[in-house]
Amino acid sequence: xxxxxxxxxxxxxxxxxxxxxxxxxxxxxxxxxxxxxxxxxxxxxxxxxxxxxxxxxxxxxxxxxxxxxxxxxxxxxxxxxxxxxxxxxxxxxxxxxxxxxxxxxxxxxxxxxxxxxxxxxxxxxxxxxxxxxxxxxxxxxxxxxxxxxxxxxxxxxxxxxxxxxxxxxxxxxxxxxxxxxxxxxxxxxxxxxxxxxxxxxxxxxxxxxxxxxxxxxxxxxxxxxxxxxxxxxxxxxxxxxxx
Amino acid sequence: xxxxxxxxxxxxxxxxxxxxxxxxxxxxxxxxxxxxxxxxxxxxxxxxxxxxxxxxxxxxxxxxxxxxxxxxxxxxxxxxxxxxxxxxxxxxxxxxxxxxxxxxxxxxxxxxxxxxxxxxxxxxxxxxxxxxxxxxxxxxxxxxxxxxxxxxxxxxxxxxxxxxxxxxxxxxxxxxxxxxxxxxxxxxxxxxxxxxxxxxxxxxxxxxx
Numbered sequence: 001x002x003x004x005x006x007x008x009x010x011x012x013x014x015x016x017x018x019x020x021x022x023x024x025x026x027x028x029x030x031x032x033x034x035x036x037x038x039x040x041x042x043x044x045x046x047x048x049x050x051x052x053x054x055x056x057x058x059x060x061x062x063x064x065x066x067x068x069x070x071x072x073x074x075x076x077x078x079x080x081x082x083x084x085x086x087x088x089x090x091x092x093x094x095x096x097x098x099x100x101x102x103x104x105x106x107x108x109x110x111x112x113x114x115x116x117x118x119x120x121x122x123x124x125x126x127x128x129x130x131x132x133x134x135x136x137x138x139x140x141x142x143x144x145x146x147x148x149x150x151x152x153x154x155x156x157x158x159x160x161x162x163x164x165x166x167x168x169x170x171x172x173x174x175x176x177x178x179x180x181x182x183x184x185x186x187x188x189x190x191x192x193x194x195x196x197x198x199x200x201x202x203x204x205x206x207x208x209x210x211x212x213x214x215x216x217x218x219x220x221x222x223x224x225x226x227x228x229x230x231x232x233x234x235x236x237x238x239x240x241x242x243x
Numbered sequence: 244x245x246x247x248x249x250x251x252x253x254x255x256x257x258x259x260x261x262x263x264x265x266x267x268x269x270x271x272x273x274x275x276x277x278x279x280x281x282x283x284x285x286x287x288x289x290x291x292x293x294x295x296x297x298x299x300x301x302x303x304x305x306x307x308x309x310x311x312x313x314x315x316x317x318x319x320x321x322x323x324x325x326x327x328x329x330x331x332x333x334x335x336x337x338x339x340x341x342x343x344x345x346x347x348x349x350x351x352x353x354x355x356x357x358x359x360x361x362x363x364x365x366x367x368x369x370x371x372x373x374x375x376x377x378x379x380x381x382x383x384x385x386x387x388x389x390x391x392x393x394x395x396x397x398x399x400x401x402x403x404x405x406x407x408x409x410x411x412x413x414x415x416x417x418x419x420x421x422x423x424x425x426x427x428x429x430x431x432x433x434x435x436x437x438x439x440x441x442x443x444x445x446x447x448x449x450x451x452x
Contacts, residue, residue: 014442019354020413051346052392057308059300070324222281224332
């Protein structure tokens with residue numbers, strides 16, 4: 001069997017999604033999926049085609065035990081996000097103070113080095129993920145003419161998806177640019193954007209967007225990471241607690 | 244003074260308005276799954292709970308059908324929601340409807356369990372299996388997903404009976420080729436050809452739709 005033939009690969013993807021591919025053939029196909037993005041796409045397409053069929057299966061009520069077990073597995077040791085049900089705050093500094101381990105320590109190092117190496121940033125943001133762990137440090141350079149975005153604690157890579165930075169002020173969401181998944185990114189700021197960045201309540205969010213599509217005016221995916229913009233030297237800034 | 248006819252018309256009109264209002268209110272109160280997934284990605288536990296409440300019966304039904312055992316299905320449902328919590332940020336609205344994404348996670352977890360079983364050890368009950376296919380009308384709130392479901396159903400109807408039956412056995416019940424062949428009383432090679440041909444025709448039909 002020629003496993004490079006697109007028709008054969010598509011057939012295998014379909015059989016895999018239907019659930020009928022088993023044993024060695026299934027294991028081999030899963031190894032191929034791991035390294036072949038086009039094959040991943042074929043599988044995703046078949047998942048989208050066939051999953052709606054499952055809506056025809058009659059509903060059934062699970063026992064109450066299921067939710068309790070989920071809560072225990074996710075939140076019993078306090079490793080989940082906010083306990084009040086709201087969006088987690090960017091409480092990174094308290095995490096650092098509590099000694100939350102190497103990731104937070106690396107953030108301190110990254111932020112300190114960043115602020116030391118780039119002259120007088122005026123603003124910064126620490127973007128955290130759903131578990132309130134820091135994923136990106138963002139700050140300006142050149143008097144708000146450029147944003148520097150540094151990933152911390154691992155990259156942002158996901159197959160077929162590209163991280164995109166957005167500025168949220170009030171009801172407006174403005175695209176700032178695509179990010180390198182594993183490396184520093186620099187994004188130019190024009191006057192309106194730098195002004196918006198300094199607005200009270202300004203937040204930065206990162207979404208993972210379909211990399212094959214051009215950057216749109218609005219996010220099409222939920223925020224993967226987010227954080228408030230803090231002004232250095234501004235009374236509302238929390239940076240003074242660190243330095 | 245109003246005539247009885249006018250009054251009854253007015254009552255009917257008000258009643259229709261109230262019903263429409265109630266439907267509208269019901270729609271506005273219906274959780275938007277995309278929003279719930281989005282809030283879950285941000286670590287919002289309350290949204291995560293709503294997401295569970297809104298989808299647990301559908302996802303559990305799918306797991307129960309595939310695994311044929313309440314205990315296993317409940318464990319698979321737990322695993323599904325743990326994955327949803329951990330991977331909500333990878334959901335992209337441009338790639339799939341939220342329910343499609345959730346179903347895929349649930350099915351993938353159940354299929355992992357099915358594949359690990361060395362043999363098809365579940366007792367088979369044809370009548371029960373048929374009863375678990377829901378042919379009743381589904382709520383209008385799920386209209387987009389239902390449109391997709393209808394498109395698949397319409398395309399399935401274009402297949403030959405033998406192809407359609409074999410694909411449905413595999414998809415709904417998580418059966419391997421050999422198990423489908425036994426259930427349908429057909430040679431293994433025939434079943435393989437029917438499923439492969441049926442899937443190719445299904446793809447062609449869905450791409451035209």
